[in-house]
């Protein structure tokens with residue numbers, strides 16, 4: 227039963243003490259988050275993993291987060307992902323071979339004028355490519371700051387793999403939409419009507435399959451039914467949705483905003499379901515709904531559940547490290563350059 231599993235998790239955590247660290251992303255299920263030593267957004271989890279000396283890091287999140295933790299920790303520390311199927315469809319949209327092929331084409335068209343930036347939601351190989359080419363990683367909580375920095379380095383930016391976070395952030399910095407080109411990695415070509423010389427930001431054609439479920443008609447519908455509703459969304463939503471919303475920001479920003487909101491205020495939230503449900507439960511004094519009434523789960527985040535967490539911990543208890551995530555040294559060194567450039571600035 228769940229009770230028995232919870233009891234076992236508690237026992238094993240107690241047994242390992244400081245030798246074990248469990249970070250949990252805000253999108254994880256409650257049954258998992260209750261055992262997290264720290265819950266956070268992608269930036270916080272990267273920072274915490276970098277600082278934590280624990281021998282075993284059982285990462286409750288998705289594959290790219292566990293890779294990042296492995297890159298930022300010492301070689302003797304072991305990072306474990308309780309279910310190896312917990313990937314991220316967005317990270318999978320930027321393949322390293324496609325990226326190298328595209329980069330060549332971009333350089334031919336625009337010369338050495340481009341700095342690559344990658345959202346942390348990307349594979350270690352993509353982070354290594356970015357690190358090697360002088361660029362950095364970004365998260366949704368520092369994308370603006372990092373884009374500003376990137377423009378002090380080069381005239382143009384290639385933003386991987388989420389076109390929406392890239393477009394929303396560049397727009398916030400005052401870059402007009404007609405100076406942003408989409409890069410189609412399948413066709414290996416720009417999707418752009420004007421003169422390429424005018425392009426300031428090249429947006430990799432990737433997206434989040436959870437946040438693409440929030441549409442402008444959801445915002446219109448909510449507002450039509452109740453004009454008092456505040457709409458808050460994650461910047462992985464499309465430009466149109468973000469433009470219609472009242473607020474946009476990372477999961478931490480969404481949580482902080484709701485925490486500070488006055489009793490009686492009304493909120494429609496455009497982000498992953500587990501977080502929306504948790505906020506609904508934690509704030510009975512506020513009226514909170516999902517921006518899309520269907521509720522939008524991240525199926526891969528949800529693969530980490532109590533049985534998988536317990537299985538990973540029981541394996542450790544029996545002296546077996548199962549589902550360890552390791553990034554090869556050559557890739558890790560280059561990827562760390564990209565991560566360190568971000569961590570030094572935030």
Ligand code: 13P
Nearest residue numbers: 267268269365366476477
């Ligand atoms: P943040 O928690 O950094 O906002 O990231 C959201 C996300 O989609 C993680 O996969």
Ligand code: SF4
Nearest residue numbers: 314315316434436524
């Ligand atoms: Fe990837 Fe989107 Fe899931 Fe985050 S919410 S892990 S970006 S698919």
